[in-house]
Amino acid sequence: MINFIDLGSEIFRTGFLLAIFGYLLWVGRTRRSLPPRGWNTLLSGFGLLVFGSLLDITDEFEALNPFFIVGNTHIQALLEKVVIFPLGYLLLLLGLMRWMPAVHGLSREVESRKQVERALEATVETRTGELKAANLALAEEVAVRRQAQEFLEITRARLEHLLTASPAVIYCCKVGGNYVNTFVSENVQALVGYKPKDFIEDSCFWINHVHPRDQERVAADLGALLQRGKACYEYRFRHQDGSYLWIHDELQLVRDADGQPLEIVGYWVDITDRKRVEQRQQRLSVILEASTDFVGFSDNEGIAQYVNQAGCRLAGMTAEEAVGQPITVFTPDWANIIIQNEGLPAAKRQGWWRGETALLHREGREIPVSQLILAHRTSEGEVEFFSTVARDISEHKAYESQLEYQANYDSLTGLPNRNLLQDRLEHAIAHARRIRQGVAVLFLDLDRFKMVNDSLGHDVGDALLKAVAERLRGCVRDEDTVSRLGGDEFVLVLEELRGGEMSRLIANKILAALQAPFALEGQTFRINASVGISLFSRDGKDALTLLKSADTALHWAKAQGRGCIRSYTSEMNAQVVERLTMEQSLRQALEREEFVLQYQPIMDLQTGSMVAVEALLRWQHPQLGVVPPAKFIPLAEELGIMPTVGEWVLRTACLQARRWQDAGLPMLTMSVNLSTQQFIQVDLTDRVAHILDETGLPPSCLAIEITESQIMQDVESAIASLRAFKEMKVHLSIDDFGTGYSSLIHLKRFPLNRLKIGKDFIHDFTKTPEDETIVLAVISLAHSLGLKVVAEGVETEEQLRFLWENGCEEMQGHYFSRPLPASEMEVLLQENRQLPLRSAYQSYH
Numbered sequence: 001m002i003n004f005i006d007l008g009s010e011i012f013r014t015g016f017l018l019a020i021f022g023y024l025l026w027v028g029r030t031r032r033s034l035p036p037r038g039w040n041t042l043l044s045g046f047g048l049l050v051f052g053s054l055l056d057i058t059d060e061f062e063a064l065n066p067f068f069i070v071g072n073t074h075i076q077a078l079l080e081k082v083v084i085f086p087l088g089y090l091l092l093l094l095g096l097m098r099w100m101p102a103v104h105g106l107s108r109e110v111e112s113r114k115q116v117e118r119a120l121e122a123t124v125e126t127r128t129g130e131l132k133a134a135n136l137a138l139a140e141e142v143a144v145r146r147q148a149q150e151f152l153e154i155t156r157a158r159l160e161h162l163l164t165a166s167p168a169v170i171y172c173c174k175v176g177g178n179y180v181n182t183f184v185s186e187n188v189q190a191l192v193g194y195k196p197k198d199f200i201e202d203s204c205f206w207i208n209h210v211h212p213r214d215q216e217r218v219a220a221d222l223g224a225l226l227q228r229g230k231a232c233y234e235y236r237f238r239h240q241d242g243s244y245l246w247i248h249d250e251l252q253l254v255r256d257a258d259g260q261p262l263e264i265v266g267y268w269v270d271i272t273d274r275k276r277v278e279q280r281q282q283r284l285s286v287i288l289e290a291s292t293d294f295v296g297f298s299d300n301e302g303i304a305q306y307v308n309q310a311g312c313r314l315a316g317m318t319a320e321e322a323v324g325q326p327i328t329v330f331t332p333d334w335a336n337i338i339i340q341n342e343g344l345p346a347a348k349r350q351g352w353w354r355g356e357t358a359l360l361h362r363e364g365r366e367i368p369v370s371q372l373i374l375a376h377r378t379s380e381g382e383v384e385f386f387s388t389v390a391r392d393i394s395e396h397k398a399y400e401s402q403l404e405y406q407a408n409y410d411s412l413t414g415l416p417n418r419n420l421l422q423d424r425l426e427h428a429i430a431h432a433r434r435i436r437q438g439v440a441v442l443f444l445d446l447d448r449f450k451m452v453n454d455s456l457g458h459d460v461g462d463a464l465l466k467a468v469a470e471r472l473r474g475c476v477r478d479e480d481t482v483s484r485l486g487g488d489e490f491v492l493v494l495e496e497l498r499g500g501e502m503s504r505l506i507a508n509k510i511l512a513a514l515q516a517p518f519a520l521e522g523q524t525f526r527i528n529a530s531v532g533i534s535l536f537s538r539d540g541k542d543a544l545t546l547l548k549s550a551d552t553a554l555h556w557a558k559a560q561g562r563g564c565i566r567s568y569t570s571e572m573n574a575q576v577v578e579r580l581t582m583e584q585s586l587r588q589a590l591e592r593e594e595f596v597l598q599y600q601p602i603m604d605l606q607t608g609s610m611v612a613v614e615a616l617l618r619w620q621h622p623q624l625g626v627v628p629p630a631k632f633i634p635l636a637e638e639l640g641i642m643p644t645v646g647e648w649v650l651r652t653a654c655l656q657a658r659r660w661q662d663a664g665l666p667m668l669t670m671s672v673n674l675s676t677q678q679f680i681q682v683d684l685t686d687r688v689a690h691i692l693d694e695t696g697l698p699p700s701c702l703a704i705e706i707t708e709s710q711i712m713q714d715v716e717s718a719i720a721s722l723r724a725f726k727e728m729k730v731h732l733s734i735d736d737f738g739t740g741y742s743s744l745i746h747l748k749r750f751p752l753n754r755l756k757i758g759k760d761f762i763h764d765f766t767k768t769p770e771d772e773t774i775v776l777a778v779i780s781l782a783h784s785l786g787l788k789v790v791a792e793g794v795e796t797e798e799q800l801r802f803l804w805e806n807g808c809e810e811m812q813g814h815y816f817s818r819p820l821p822a823s824e825m826e827v828l829l830q831e832n833r834q835l836p837l838r839s840a841y842q843s844y845h
């Protein structure tokens with residue numbers, strides 16, 4: 001039976017022991033600081049006591065008791081009482097005995113340990129302080145390092161950015177040998193099209209791409225690098241696309257601590273644009289220096305900073321002398337005033353100024369120039385400096401004044417020409433209006449000047465005009481104008497005139513001055529002039545009208561005779577209108593078939609028979625009737641239509657002669673007058689030959705009449721034409737011989753057949769002994785030259801007899817027949833009418 005009370009105390013005791021045992025076990029395991037000595041004995045004692053108690057408990061539950069299983073409870077009791085508990089208590093005692101002193105020692109040790117611990121704590125505290133301080137320092141250092149790291153990062157980023165963005169390619173290379181690149185920045189590709197590795201992998205890559213012409217120089221510079229420590233050169237480098245870039249290469253030798261060369265660091269910059277600019281500048285500079293213009297620039301203060309070679313030459317200075325001079329020394333005072341007041345302000349305002357000024361040579365000579373001034377501004381718009389280009393226009397100026405002279409003055413006489421005359425006349429009119437006085441215009445024309453010119457040659461004519469100009473100037477005041485309009489026409493403008501009478505007085509003075517003989521080119525002769533006068537404001541209120549009025553008055557004066565003076569009147573205008581009408585109808589006369597020919601017989605004074613007829617031109621004007629040639633031929637010459645009219649005359653006359661021949665009438669020579677304009681035609685002989693051919697008239701049946709003055713115009717070509725006619729067998733006569741100035745020396749060279757004595761001599765020889773002498777002299781001269789003489793304008797028997805007696809071969813005149821129309825002439829030919837010579841002769845003997 002189970003004694004639950006005992007069991008409970010047993011379990012409690014056992015539990016208590018077990019707890020102590022467990023505690024000891026736990027302490028033994030965890031509190032290693034407790035003294036170990038005796039501990040195991042103590043533990044073993046408690047273990048045995050626990051075991052013994054457990055046995056007591058199991059007594060109640062036999063099944064659980066190992067000894068009970070064995071079945072021997074006595075052994076169990078024995079064991080409990082003799083072995084287990086005593087041993088347990090013994091071990092407990094022994095354990096306590098051994099452990100307690102250890103615990104005591106331990107407590108001392110603990111104490112000392114505590115001291116040590118305190119010391120340690122103090123040390124730890126100190127160390128902790130130190131550590132904290134160290135930590136702080138470390139933290140600071142870390143912060144600094146972080147900052148440094150960040151800075152490095154930023155710097156690296158910046159460098160990377162710079163390397164990429166920079167136009168400069170950075171590179172490093174080993175020293176010596178082939179200078180192999182160890183680094184080339186990425187932007188090299190953007191510059192030359194190649195990658196960095198191209199340079200790094202191929203040691204010759206760089207030098208192989210340097211322009212062949214630069215390689216030697218570059219290699220030499222690179223060699224010198226090791227001595228100098230740095231180098232800088234420029235060369236052309238071939239881009240991947242084949243083009244060449246100009247590279248500026250600057251490199252530095254990096255040395256180690258011992259001063260031994262380590263590597264080369266350098267950079268390239270593309271300077272192609274700069275080189276282009278440099279080349280352009282170089283070229284520009286060459287051009288500037290080669291320029292013949294003054295080119296220079298000055299600072300804002302007006303001090304010369306540059307003057308090109310031409311500028312120095314124009315200024316008479318060296319470049320060194322010119323630079324630094326105030327710009328005012330290069331120009332004369334008057335030009336400086338223009339530049340300061342006009343040029344520079346305009347250049348500042350609008351950027352440029354152009355004007356005509358002058359440069360001043362050091363020796364004081366002025367050179368007219370066309371000057372351009374440019375103002376150059378800074379980017380802020382401030383004028384920084386001025387430049388100037390000045391072109392020497394001396395020649396241009398001289399030419400201009402020459403042109404001005406030519407435009408205003410007559411080159412032969414040096415007198416004002418029509419242009420300047422008009423200008424002067426306008427001024428004179430304006431002046432006259434102000435001072436309420438008159439102006440007179442004197443229009444003067446030399447009489448028979450054309451004849452002088454034609455017969456004595458142009459040289460004499462020119463000399464005469466000059467001499468006339470001189471005399472005219474001598475007749476008027478300095479303020480009056482004497483001008484030449486051309487030919488033999490002069491116009492004088494007389495200013496501040498009191499009354500129209502004064503103009504007549506001066507005109508008379510002029511005529512008197514001109515009447516004095518001229519001795520020119522070895523010849524002495526007299527001339528006369530006609531003058532037309534107009535007055536302001538009576539005859540015109542403007543220059544043109546005054547000139548026109550004076551011209552009209554001159555025409556009247558000339559019409560009146562030689563050496564006349566006429567003042568303008570309003571009636572004179574009617575005459576001018578008439579002349580204009582005449583001109584117009586004359587131009588149309590040929591196509592309107594208003595021209596006709598009349599024929600006058602030329603008689604042989606020996607046989608009395610008709611040997612030739614002269615064709616004479618008539619104009620049958622619808623209103624005016626028959627107009628004689630003297631009235632319209634000079635006008636036709638003036639209008640330039642005479643060659644056409646003359647050709648018509650020649651053709652009509654030849655045709656008529658041919659018709660008469662064809663009609664079986666006696667073979668006569670047809671004599672035709674040639675006009676001056678016709679005679680000077682280059683192809684005259686061809687034209688005549690063509691007409692002869694066209695009409696079928698044999699050349700020997702044609703005679704050509706020309707005047708002395710026509711021949712004398714150009715003697716040599718006249719001789720050539722006359723010889724050509726002679727060869728064609730055409731007869732040649734000189735008309736109106738004695739009225740011109742033909743030289744006897746020339747006369748004998750002309751291949752002539754006849755000399756015709758003008759009707760004026762024939763008319764007068766019976767009255768004036770001089771004319772008789774002339775007629776006799778002409779006959780004798782003609783005979784001595786082997787020529788026949790034809791007397792024109794024979795009207796009386798007396799004239800006829802005189803001519804017949806003096807050996808004149810032929811005659812023409814009213815005595816026998818007036819000029820007749822073709823039909824009447826034909827009747828005369830048919831009748832074969834003869835000259836009544838015998839009766840004439842007999843009546844005088």
Ligand SMILES: Nc1nc2c(ncn2[C@@H]2O[C@@H]3COP(=O)(O)O[C@H]4[C@@H](O)[C@H](n5cnc6c(=O)[nH]c(N)nc65)O[C@@H]4COP(=O)(O)O[C@H]3[C@H]2O)c(=O)[nH]1
Pocket residue numbers: 600615616617628629630633646649673674675676705735736759792793794795812813814815819
């Ligand atoms: N008082 C007077 N006069 C007489 C007498 N006999 C003839 N005449 C005129 O004298 C002139 C002779 O002609 P010319 O000396 O060749 O002078 C010519 C000639 O030089 C020129 N002429 C006439 N027809 C032509 C022509 O077809 N061509 C050219 N170029 N000139 C011509 O005009 C001039 C004058 O011709 P016309 O008036 O026809 O005048 C003609 C004729 O009518 C006379 O007895 N008394």
